[in-house]
Amino acid sequence: MGLPESMTYKYDRYPYVILTPIGKMNKQIRSIGHKFERGLLSRINDAIADQVNHRSLKLDRLQRYLTVEGNTALPISYLKDDVINPYLIRPELFLWTQHPKEHGLPYNKEFLYDTNVTQLSSKGLEHHLAQVMDDYFFLAEIAEHPKQYWFNKIAESFHQHPIVQLAHWKRDVIEAVETMNQSALLSQLRYPEEVARWRDRIDTVMRPFRALPRLWLTQQKEMCRHEKQLHFNSRSRSISCRCEVCDLTVFYHLDNDCVTLQEEYNFERTSKRITTIEQQFNDIAQKNTTILNQIQELTRMKGNLRPAKSVLDESVRVARQIERYKEGESVLASYPLLEMHDQLTCSAFPTKRSPSVLVWLSNVHLCDVGMLKQLSIWRNHMDGQVHANADTLLKELQARLDEVEYTDEDIIIEIKGHELSYAYVQQVLDLIHYYGTDYPAHTLVQVLAGKSTNKLRRLKLHEIRWFGLLSDWPSKHIQHLFNQLERQGWLMKQRKGYSISAFAEEVL
Template sequence: MGLPKRIAYQDQRYPYIVLAPIGKKNKQIRSIGHKFERGLLSRLNDAIVDQIKDKALDVSAIRPYLGLSGRAVLPVSLQKEETIHPHLLRPELFLWGSLSEEHGLPLKKELLYETDFTQLSSEQLGKHVGEVLEDYLFLSHISEHEREYWLQKISKAFHAHPIVKLFHEKRKVIDAVEGMNQSSLISVLNYPEDIAYWRHRVEIVMRPFRSLPEQWLRGRESSCSHQKILEFDSEHRSICCYCESCDFCLFYHVDEDEVSFMEEYDVERAEKRMVTIEKQFNEIARKNQRLLEQLVQLKALKKQLSSARKTLEESLEVIHQIERYQRKEENLKLYPLLYMYDKMSRTQIPDQSSKSELLWLSRVVMDDVRMFKELREWKKVVPEHVYPITRHVLEELKSKLEEVRYGDDDIIITVKGRPLTYAYTQQILDLIYYYGSDYPAHTLVQMLAGKATNKLRTLHLHETRWFGLLSNWPEKHIQKLFNQLEKQGWLMKQQRGYSISDYAEEVM
């Protein structure tokens, strides 16, 4: 931190100024040779003295910030031709980092003031110098702590902001409103006009909370993990903190230890609206008593079916195996208990532990809202004792699985009138499993064709059990076989060769 001593240059004629070369190839200052430069530095030095006196500025904190001794408080940069750079250096250049002593200061637009101070009148120069000194004083205060310290202060102040505190207090309700607004249950509630009005109000009520970045709200003191941009405003003694990933900006006011946002909201009104929006939904829900009763009934059915959960899960797995062999979906409705269990397993209906219907219903996850229409029939189908029937269904499905399983002589694929049986398919898949991604396709083709090339002999591939497996097939047909096996989902093309698919692994 500070100005490297090796490149710093001070002239007793301008005691409040420290000079430094700017530009990577400009490594040091030998002298101030031009009359214009000397006159400009004299004006600048006088302006500094006047501003310190007029504003009663205590500039002593700037010197340790810049690593200077003596009276100098303002760095000015010289270009390679020993001409003064017309833009003063921003104090951010010296914050939380070290500068190289091997070459001049970095010539970056964002680290320079926009004002060309060489063209200013005495009054304008005084004003500009005063603002620059204020910036240096503010940054010298900021530099007393590391960047991480200020980020932590910003995070804590963020969570202390009234709207954020309200968010934490009302988090359950806020999450419930957002969840309910996206829930499929909304579509089956009666009184659609009331629902439409409620959803319209949600957009208004949620606006303050939606303006807050989700990742900042996960804890009570932390913020997001993204890199943040900090900008400093000495006039308001504030730090602008911007996260590009969250697209969120806030202002930390150093003296007050508080934050403000780009848009502020009336917290008292926001709190009242939260109470109202919950109350409105609860009133709508209570007018849908039949739906609430159906949810309780569905929950009871799920509990009843869960007594045979192991058998039902096994039955579903057998059905999936049957589907893999048949290459088509099985009609689950042919097995009512399985059909119900399959849908119920993806449905969550928690106990109503709160008096608020909103908090309860927002946690309901429905696989398919058509379940409400099917409920009457389901209640007729489910017996008092579920297990015996589910056991019978499982045995029936296992029998069907045996029927659809491939036999060794089953024809899996035909290429140009040449059939390939399941037994041969298994062997080819074994070859791909062991060698598929190690060798290119044409090498695998030559192995199956039994073509003992020098390459195959060198690699000892002619000694494998797959060599000549399809010796009565032309090589071009074997390549077409690979293409067909890939097309049907048995193989997957790789950058080099093939690999067997998940489907093939399951079936084999």
């Protein structure tokens, strides 16, 4: 930190300033200039002296910050040709930064005040220097601790903010409100006009909490891990901390050791609102005991199916494979036990019931709200023979799969009068498996068509066993074949060429 000693110039006539060159490769000051520069230095030096004397300023901390001695209180920079830089250097230029001697101070407008001191009256210069001195003293105080120290102070104070503490305390309710606001279960509740009024209040109630990014609330005494910018205000003695990714700015006040937000909210009103909206939803839920009981029944059903889970999972896999062969036929829908298991597997239910119905219901995730209407059908399949029924079902599905599986002679694709049997499809898929992502589609087309081009010979693709497999097909039809295999779910288009699908791997 501070000014490189080799680049500072001290003159007895101006004891309160230290001169330094600024600008790329501007490493020295040959002279302090002519009458104009001397007069300006005198005005600045006298104005600083008045500040120091009238305000009884102690320069020790500031001098440690700038690494200077004597009465020095402020750096004045010179441009090339020994011309005073009319814009004073901001103290942020020296904060937690070591400037190399070989390059000089950088001329960066971000670290310069935007006031031209050569155009100020005596009163204006006095006012400007008072603000500059305040900034330097404030930054000198900040510099006594490393940057991480201030990040830690900001994080700790942020989590002590009343609204943030309320967000921690009511985290489960806040998350439940946001979840239920988007839940399809709301459409199943009776008294929709009450539900609509509840939803209308949400934006107002949740506004203070939505202003707090989730990543800032994940752990106590921590903020998000994104890069942040710090800005300093000597008048309010505060540090603003900005995260562009989270779009949040907080202000840490040194004297009070506290954080304020860009927009402050009344704690009592915010606390009352979140409590009220929770109670309002719970009141609505108590008028919908039928749905609550149905959800509890679904929870019990899922638990009762758990002993047969592995058998039912295999049954679902076989059923979906049959559906691949018999396109357009829903096999799952014809087996209520299987459909029930599939939808319950895709659903989530809380392990224990919360005292707040809002919180409990927000942790219920149904695969489809239509499940509630199917309960009357599903009940008939929940008996003591579930495991035996699952075994019988799996055997039946495996028998159906055997019936629909392709034989090598089955014609499964036809393009413009050209038929392709399952055996040939298997060979095409083998080609894709080994070479599909290595070469573009047009190269694979040439291989199947048996086009002995220079490129294929150079790559030795004319020697592989798939070369000329579809030599009696026009090349354009082979490309259509790839498109058809992709549409039927056998292939997947890649950035370069194709790969075979998970379904194709299962079938083959």
